[in-house]
Amino acid sequence: xxxxxxxxxxxxxxxxxxxxxxxxxxxxxxxxxxxxxxxxxxxxxxxxxxxxxxxxxxxxxxxxxxxxxxxxxxxxxxxxxxxxxxxxxxxxxxxxxxxxxxxxxxxxxxxxxxxxxxxxxxxxxxxxxxxxxxxxxxxxxxxxxxxxxxxxxxxxxxxxxxxxxxxxxxxxxxxxxxxxxxxxxxxxxxxxxxxxxxxxxxxxxxxxxxxxxxxxxxxxxxxxxxxxxxxxxxxxxxxxxxxxxxxxxxxxxxxxxxxxxxxxxxxxxxxxxxxxxxxxxxxxxxxxxxxxxxxxxxxxxxxxxxxxxxxxxxxxxxxxxxxxxxxxxxxxxxxxxxxxxxxxxxxxxxxxxxxxxxxxxxxxxxxxxxxxxxxxxxxxxxxxxxxxxxxxxxxxxxxxxxxxxxxxxxxxxxxxxxxxxxxxxxxxxxxxxxxxxxxxxxxxxxxxxxxxxxxxxxxxxxxx
Amino acid sequence: xxxxxxxxxxxxxxxxxxxxxxxxxxxxxxxxxxxxxxxxxxxxxxxxxxxxxxxxxxxxxxxxxxxxxxxxxxxxxxxxxxxxxxxxxxxxxxxxxxxxxxxxxxxxxxxxxxxxxxxxxxxxxxxxxxxxxxxxxxxxxxxxxxxxxxxxxxxxxxxxxxxxxxxxxxxxxxxxxxxxxxxxxxxxxxxxxxxxxxxxxxxxxxxxxxxxxxxxxxxxxxxxxxxxxxxxxxxxxxxxxxxxxxxxxxxxxxxxxxxxxxxxxxxxxxxxxxxxxxxxxxxxxxxxxxxxxxxxxxxxxxxxxxxxxxxxxxxxxxxxxxxxxxxxxxxxxxxxxxxxxxxxxxxxxxxxxxxxxxxxxxxxxxxxxxxx
Ligand SMILES: Cc1cc2nc3c(=O)[nH]c(=O)nc-3n(C[C@H](O)[C@H](O)[C@H](O)COP(=O)(O)OP(=O)(O)OC[C@H]3O[C@@H](n4cnc5c(N)ncnc54)[C@H](O)[C@@H]3O)c2cc1C
Numbered sequence: 001x002x003x004x005x006x007x008x009x010x011x012x013x014x015x016x017x018x019x020x021x022x023x024x025x026x027x028x029x030x031x032x033x034x035x036x037x038x039x040x041x042x043x044x045x046x047x048x049x050x051x052x053x054x055x056x057x058x059x060x061x062x063x064x065x066x067x068x069x070x071x072x073x074x075x076x077x078x079x080x081x082x083x084x085x086x087x088x089x090x091x092x093x094x095x096x097x098x099x100x101x102x103x104x105x106x107x108x109x110x111x112x113x114x115x116x117x118x119x120x121x122x123x124x125x126x127x128x129x130x131x132x133x134x135x136x137x138x139x140x141x142x143x144x145x146x147x148x149x150x151x152x153x154x155x156x157x158x159x160x161x162x163x164x165x166x167x168x169x170x171x172x173x174x175x176x177x178x179x180x181x182x183x184x185x186x187x188x189x190x191x192x193x194x195x196x197x198x199x200x201x202x203x204x205x206x207x208x209x210x211x212x213x214x215x216x217x218x219x220x221x222x223x224x225x226x227x228x229x230x231x232x233x234x235x236x237x238x239x240x241x242x243x244x245x246x247x248x249x250x251x252x253x254x255x256x257x258x259x260x261x262x263x264x265x266x267x268x269x270x271x272x273x274x275x276x277x278x279x280x281x282x283x284x285x286x287x288x289x290x291x292x293x294x295x296x297x298x299x300x301x302x303x304x305x306x307x308x309x310x311x312x313x314x315x316x317x318x319x320x321x322x323x324x325x326x327x328x329x330x331x332x333x334x335x336x337x338x339x340x341x342x343x344x345x346x347x348x349x350x351x352x353x354x355x356x357x358x359x360x361x362x363x364x365x366x367x368x369x370x371x372x373x374x375x376x377x378x379x380x381x382x383x384x385x386x387x388x389x390x391x392x393x394x395x396x397x398x399x400x401x402x403x404x405x406x407x408x409x410x411x412x413x414x415x416x417x418x419x420x421x422x423x424x425x426x427x428x429x430x431x432x433x434x435x436x437x438x439x440x441x442x443x444x445x446x447x448x449x450x451x452x453x454x455x456x457x458x459x460x461x462x463x464x
Numbered sequence: 465x466x467x468x469x470x471x472x473x474x475x476x477x478x479x480x481x482x483x484x485x486x487x488x489x490x491x492x493x494x495x496x497x498x499x500x501x502x503x504x505x506x507x508x509x510x511x512x513x514x515x516x517x518x519x520x521x522x523x524x525x526x527x528x529x530x531x532x533x534x535x536x537x538x539x540x541x542x543x544x545x546x547x548x549x550x551x552x553x554x555x556x557x558x559x560x561x562x563x564x565x566x567x568x569x570x571x572x573x574x575x576x577x578x579x580x581x582x583x584x585x586x587x588x589x590x591x592x593x594x595x596x597x598x599x600x601x602x603x604x605x606x607x608x609x610x611x612x613x614x615x616x617x618x619x620x621x622x623x624x625x626x627x628x629x630x631x632x633x634x635x636x637x638x639x640x641x642x643x644x645x646x647x648x649x650x651x652x653x654x655x656x657x658x659x660x661x662x663x664x665x666x667x668x669x670x671x672x673x674x675x676x677x678x679x680x681x682x683x684x685x686x687x688x689x690x691x692x693x694x695x696x697x698x699x700x701x702x703x704x705x706x707x708x709x710x711x712x713x714x715x716x717x718x719x720x721x722x723x724x725x726x727x728x729x730x731x732x733x734x735x736x737x738x739x740x741x742x743x744x745x746x747x748x749x750x751x752x753x754x755x756x757x758x759x760x761x762x763x764x765x766x767x768x769x770x771x772x773x774x775x776x777x778x779x780x781x782x783x784x785x786x787x788x789x790x791x792x793x794x795x796x797x798x799x800x801x802x803x804x805x806x807x808x809x810x811x812x813x814x815x816x817x818x819x820x821x822x823x824x825x826x827x828x829x830x831x832x833x834x835x836x
Contacts, residue, residue, distance in 0.1 A: 272734065398631060405612040415763065444763040445737050449762060450761050451761065452756050453757035453758060458740065
């Protein structure tokens with residue numbers, strides 16, 4: 001690893017791969033870092049190693065990733081797997097952990113392509129062993145072929161939940177029930193967005209196909225579920241919920257939940273980029289121009305870290321960011337950049353047709369996000385409950401950060417990633433304000449943990 | 465909006481002053497541009513230290529220590545205060561000599577709170593310490609508390625006594641009209657006969673509005689905190705000849721500081737951690753506790769603090785305007801003093817003089833310096 005690159009790309013998903021390949025093909029020195037051991041990101045995880053049969057189960061979209069990874073491998077971009085970024089600043093300096101050694105590198109341009117994370121939603125019992133986010137279940141499946149063998153309850157909302165159910169069905173997992181918490185009212189809210197969404201019929205038809213197949217296989221699907229509760233001594237034993245006006249329950253040792261995904265903003269936050277609250281996507285996202293430029297010169301974002309549009313959109317956005325970098329580095333002119341970007345821009349636009357519909361359809365109800373019962377743990381690291389957060393608000397702590405100071409919620413090892421949004425929703429609800437006003441936890445470095453020993457040995461002048 | 469006293473700044477000094485004035489029947493309003501405790505007061509290391517103070521501060525710190533011992537009676541909250549002592553470690557004979565000179569100075573001023581300890585006593589107090597140390601200077605009454613909790617306790621008690629706090633209310637300008645201060649803020653005009661400047665790192669701007677220049681430098685101090693560890697050390701530790709402040713909090717986390725500065729963009733109120741400087745802190749900690757090598761750092765942050773050239777605060781009536789008072793410039797050690805500062809200001813304002821010796825903290829001490 002050198003001390004300096006013209007371009008540093010953080011994240012090896014579709015956006016990062018496309019960006020790095022685009023830039024490296026034109027001779028720009030480029031390093032791509034990723035926490036994972038292999039390229040592909042969340043969606044194309046372990047794509048190079050996966051046996052043909054499991055690849056088929058994962059669907060045709062997954063194979064698309066192979067091409068991206070191959071092109072990246074053939075480019076001159078340097079690839080550093082299992083590398084964490086623990087700091088990044090507006091001077092384009094990034095603190096890395098590579099082979100357990102901390103050091104700094106700098107770059108003329110940085111593209112942050114760190115993707116999305118599942119939206120954590122606290123509900124009673126969500127911290128019990130046996131309750132996991134569906135993404136964790138998917139990771140086990142993709143990288144190790146591990147599937148639950150004692151049956152599973154799936155609960156939540158959003159396209160990934162359906163996809164996971166479909167994948168599990170084909171892998172022979174017993175799905176006890178699929179509990180969909182999407183409110184019925186959303187169907188109406190989403191209707192006006194439908195015509196535009198039809199332009200992206202591919203997604204709609206895929207969703208409908210999944211649903212039909214699950215039905216045909218006899219998997220019980222319940223819609224309009226609410227009051228989800230996980231119960232058990234020491235670990236999960238049963239799942240309770242309300243459906244069609246009745247309180248129901250089902251025995252299970254495993255509950256996988258999924259409530260949609262939100263941008264991974266911890267790096268852009270660390271760099272000091274501006275963010276805004278997006279009501280439609282119910283998340284914070286960095287403020288960007290059409291090329292992915294943040295408000296800090298030379299720091300760009302591409303892919304789901306910029307806002308949730310999915311894998312294909314990420315790939316196009318990655319190429320656009322790559323072209324923008326080439327033009328910023330004077331490798332190509334602005335005219336060339338505009339010319340070369342036409343196709344990707346058009347495709348990106350098409351990919352986005354479906355989003356307003358999906359966002360309205362899968363909009364999570366406020367009562368799920370903002371009104372967990374007082375006993376529900378919100379910050380799992382520091383074991384702070386919704387009730388303690390409300391008490392802090394009642395004692396005059398007016399925003400997320402004050403509540404954090406007072407209750408310690410968000411001060412644990414996860415750096416508030418699991419509770420930042422929930423706290424903002426609860427504080428906003430308790431004060432009768434908007435989430436945007438309540439604010440996001442201020443980012444505190446390191447972005448990923450670093451030991452005292454690693455810090456003490458940080459070379460004074462960047463030497464890798 | 466009118467009251468008896470307007471206090472600018474909702475940090476510890478503003479809140480403590482509001483409490484003491486309210487307890488004596490004054491109607492106070494505290495104007496805070498952000499939220500209470502947003503700056504130094506909410507993010508400090510929480511050290512309650514009499515050890516190694518400037519002689520000018522000793523009478524104040526000793527009085528403050530008495531108040532901290534009894535803080536629950538004042539604030540209805542114990543602020544999670546603990547008193548396991550604060551310690552400066554000597555690593556060699558030269559360090560020991562330096563600490564002995566200090567102990568002698570404190571004794572010569574008539575105080576007994578700083579005490580030399582030998583190697584045996586040091587390792588009895590801190591068995592986990594690396595074996596190379598030779599002794600130390602200790603103040604056994606010292607300790608720490610939780611800063612934001614303390615700030616909240618001051619605020620809530622002051623509110624219970626009738627004081628008002630306004631967040632998001634930034635003071636833009638001051639004017640005196642027929643004996644009353646007219647304070648123009650981002651949320652309208654406030655009036656009161658008496659004005660107090662507790663604006664921390666921004667106090668120079670407020671003093672400037674009173675035509676009273678002060679050599680205050682804002683600086684951002686860094687701290688870092690680790691994951692939770694099983695309890696292994698009691699006293700708060702510093703070193704005789706190294707930059708270090710080290711303690712294990714009630715919940716097992718370690719707070720590590722040492723007066724290291726972050727990069728500061730004061731106009732935008734933005735701080736950026738300077739990791740290369742923090743390597744020094746990490747190395748110092750590992751020098752004393754090599755067994756902590758694999759402990760993870762969870763968070764680092766910086767707070768914006770007011771520093772004076774002589775590192776002691778300004779606690780004083782204004783020289784240029786009547787009915788205006790200052791308390792700022794605590795130079796990284798104001799937390800411990802905070803209960804007594806409110807009392808001193810309430811005495812200055814209501815009795816015309818303080819019962820504690822505050823002459824060395826007078827704003828006039830910079831008069832010649834500013835003219836140069
Ligand atoms: C990292 C760090 C660690 C520390 N550790 C310790 C320690 O261990 N022990 C110890 O004793 N001390 C410590 N200190 C020092 C201590 O925190 C401060 O001395 C003390 O909190 C100062 O309080 P204050 O009220 O003067 O200032 P502040 O807390 O800064 O309050 C001033 C307030 O005034 C407001 N303000 C400014 N201008 C305006 C305006 N125009 N209009 C309205 N409002 C305005 C500001 O927003 C601010 O909230 C530490 C400080 C830092 C930064």
